[in-house]
């Protein structure tokens with residue numbers, strides 16, 4: 001199940017991304033993964049500047 005949009009799948013597709021945040025494992029679907037990556041990159045960019 002996607003931790004962001006709530007999309008469910010019988011088996012987690014390979015395109016989905018899983019990450020551990022604060023000891024909690026979270027799984028994001030491919031769409032939310034892209035948005036998540038953009039958010040992370042945005043934070044890194046703001047840190048760099």
Ligand SMILES: [Zn+2]
Nearest residue numbers: 002005029032
């Ligand atoms: Zn999602």
